[in-house]
Amino acid sequence: MELPRDTHHERLPVSSSETPSTNGTAQIGVTGLAVMGSNLARNFAHHGYTVALHNRTTAKTDALLEAHGSEGSFVRSETIPEFLAALEKPRRVIIMVKAGDPTDAVIEELADAMEEGDIIIDGGNSLYTDTIRREKAIRERGLHYVGAGISGGEEGALNGPSIMPGGPAESYESLGPLLEEISAHVDGVPCCTHIGPDGSGHFVKMVHNGIEYSDMQLIGEAYQLLRDGLGKSAPEIADIFAEWNEGDLDSYLIEITAEVLKQIDKKTGKPLVDVILDEAEQKGTGRWTVKSALDLGVPVTGIAEAVFARALSGSVAQRKATTGLASGELGEHPTDEARFIDDVSKALYASKIIAYAQGFNQIQAGSNEYDWDITLGDMATIWRGGCIIRAKFLNRIKEAYDEDPQLATLIAAPYFRDAVEAGIDSWRRVVVTATQLGIPIPGFASALSYYDALRTERLPAALTQGLRDFFGAHTYGRIDADHDAKFHTQWSGDRSESPA
Numbered sequence: 001m002e003l004p005r006d007t008h009h010e011r012l013p014v015s016s017s018e019t020p021s022t023n024g025t026a027q028i029g030v031t032g033l034a035v036m037g038s039n040l041a042r043n044f045a046h047h048g049y050t051v052a053l054h055n056r057t058t059a060k061t062d063a064l065l066e067a068h069g070s071e072g073s074f075v076r077s078e079t080i081p082e083f084l085a086a087l088e089k090p091r092r093v094i095i096m097v098k099a100g101d102p103t104d105a106v107i108e109e110l111a112d113a114m115e116e117g118d119i120i121i122d123g124g125n126s127l128y129t130d131t132i133r134r135e136k137a138i139r140e141r142g143l144h145y146v147g148a149g150i151s152g153g154e155e156g157a158l159n160g161p162s163i164m165p166g167g168p169a170e171s172y173e174s175l176g177p178l179l180e181e182i183s184a185h186v187d188g189v190p191c192c193t194h195i196g197p198d199g200s201g202h203f204v205k206m207v208h209n210g211i212e213y214s215d216m217q218l219i220g221e222a223y224q225l226l227r228d229g230l231g232k233s234a235p236e237i238a239d240i241f242a243e244w245n246e247g248d249l250d251s252y253l254i255e256i257t258a259e260v261l262k263q264i265d266k267k268t269g270k271p272l273v274d275v276i277l278d279e280a281e282q283k284g285t286g287r288w289t290v291k292s293a294l295d296l297g298v299p300v301t302g303i304a305e306a307v308f309a310r311a312l313s314g315s316v317a318q319r320k321a322t323t324g325l326a327s328g329e330l331g332e333h334p335t336d337e338a339r340f341i342d343d344v345s346k347a348l349y350a351s352k353i354i355a356y357a358q359g360f361n362q363i364q365a366g367s368n369e370y371d372w373d374i375t376l377g378d379m380a381t382i383w384r385g386g387c388i389i390r391a392k393f394l395n396r397i398k399e400a401y402d403e404d405p406q407l408a409t410l411i412a413a414p415y416f417r418d419a420v421e422a423g424i425d426s427w428r429r430v431v432v433t434a435t436q437l438g439i440p441i442p443g444f445a446s447a448l449s450y451y452d453a454l455r456t457e458r459l460p461a462a463l464t465q466g467l468r469d470f471f472g473a474h475t476y477g478r479i480d481a482d483h484d485a486k487f488h489t490q491w492s493g494d495r496s497e498s499p500a
């Protein structure tokens, strides 16, 4: 079969400031044509762009052209010089290869052959600190570097992802219109905006993934409460989730939970979820989120519990050694089924609010630490479509930050304060019932503890400070002194107190 080469119609320059084409005809290039890169390339082509294609192994380029070459205008290339020659100047190249060393290798090869003003875009799941390092190095070579978080998996890449591009504002002027066009749109608004300098895009994408971990853990706990608390079957729980998806919980993850739960395994005739091995895997972005939160000192307890819950599920030896150990005296199963289901939905919603509040606090802390000046409300806007955590209530987050950009935590915004208040009794009942039935609910319970700790007037941290001063002379502040003033008690002497 003859492979299509640069066959499609010409497209007008993307912006009037753009340098006219003096070289190739492609407006965008994609290198790395596995599932994400292929679908992203097709998405650009579907929007009328001519797309230059490159992959380390040419067989992948040819496979893409053979299967989808007729969908738009593609330019095939085998080598990086050929790939770059196919592009209009300034060149825009998206790298969609495995994060880490492969990304560095591709950047190096591209940068060596590119010219001043060209833009390298890393659309992979890179660690934001790598993006900070790469942006600096590439900038010093006169090129532009954009670390763009892309969410939505293969389906999003093809039909409209949520895109979180960082990097210089100047690159966004040239690149933004293309990215916005191929991104998902909600109410006519693109799910793509310039996040801020250097690593900000990948940082926000990382926290997005952390919230996704938390969201999925909470959904898992709700499922287990209905299964083990009420004895419901997977298809019955699917119906409950489908109903929840009509209300406040309306979101992509709740929608696909119903889909997964109602799937019947052809081999056994059982619900598929009952034959899937219960050991959750992870690719690492949740772990990165928690590590970063530890460094920033932000308590993202929901994300941490979710990461550890996956690790626990995979602790095969420990689980094997402890299955069937004493549970103690267990309580009664709920008798009012409708009330328990309603309680679980409210506990899920309240815990989810906590997870998002923690994630947004982490973005704020990252923005402060690295001077990114991120507009928090915009993150909620671009997560409304395309991405895995898309949800109806993101509109509420946007409204909360529009109303008060200095909001200390989402939980204090009127809508969320009222939503938690409306669900707090249910939330407590669910945590108590789960504990009495021996059902593990690390996400629900830690979210409730986080909420209770925040709203508590006097925390035991006062005692912690006293102990630290006792054994290490670490000093403490006093409620009746200036906030920053420090004191020390002579614990091993006369126990008098002196300013430190």
Ligand code: NBP
Residues within 6 Å of the ligand: 031, 032, 033, 034, 035, 036, 037, 055, 056, 057, 060, 096, 097, 098, 099, 101, 102, 103, 105, 106, 123, 124, 125, 126, 150, 151, 152, 153, 154
């Ligand atoms: P993979 O992450 O599986 O990477 C495969 C691609 O990397 C192939 O094109 C491969 O070329 C190329 N590659 C490798 Br591996 N080493 C290379 C090297 N040293 N030099 C040049 N190319 C190299 O692909 P993916 O699942 O499509 O994901 C692409 C990026 O998007 C990743 O960073 C991923 O984390 C991110 N992402 C993925 C998803 C998802 O749902 N999968 C979602 C969001 C983001 P070859 O064909 O020659 O081996």
